[in-house]
Amino acid sequence: MMSVLEITNWVKQYAPFGLDEALHADINKAGVVFTFQHEHSLETLLIKPQPKKRDSLGMPPWQIIKGTRMINLKGGKLKDYHPNDKDYKKGDLEPLLVTALREGIEESGLKLENIDSVEPAGLYYFRSASTKEKKSMILYTVTIKDKFHFDWPTPEHPDTAHMQWFSVSHLPEDIRADAKKIIKKMFTK
Secondary structure, eight states: OOHHHHHHHHHHOOOGGGGGGGOOOTEEEEEEEEEEETTTTTEEEEEOOOOOTTOOOOSSOOOOOEEEEEEEGGGGGGEEETOOOOSOOOOGOHHHHHHHHHHHHHHHHOOGGGGGEEEEEEEEEEEEETTEEEEEEEEEEESSSOOTOSSOSSSTTTTEEEEEETTTTTTTBBBBHHHHHHHHHOOOO
């Protein structure tokens, strides 16, 4: 798996706008919405996470890929970032685009060479599945060259149970309501 440094270097070379987001210290979530133009249909990749053993909610619904921003600690260790954290230097806070791409790699097996383009999609809101707390995240639209050129869920990506491409106009019934709302807002004109 790619390191945070390797992802950061890729971002600096191919999507330098993404590093400007590092200044948003009030946001600790970021994600990617993968797209692929298939004939006359725009498709997006959704995942179903593995249900947690302690989770009484059953199989999670389809959702977009998102995750928590990290702080780079001494010795190369990483720690989840929370906006009330005070024990870090600004340069140690992971840029939001790096968070989004790292999550894409971890949860889907994204290969950076398979990215055609990356565009900031903006600030979106969702509710935590467990606490129901309203949270914010920065999303990026990532256009993919080949929708089959992923390292599909493997033992290296143990948190993802299923991945599937769906037409943005025909999303599955068992999709998180907030994910459906976000995708419709992003792609309905």
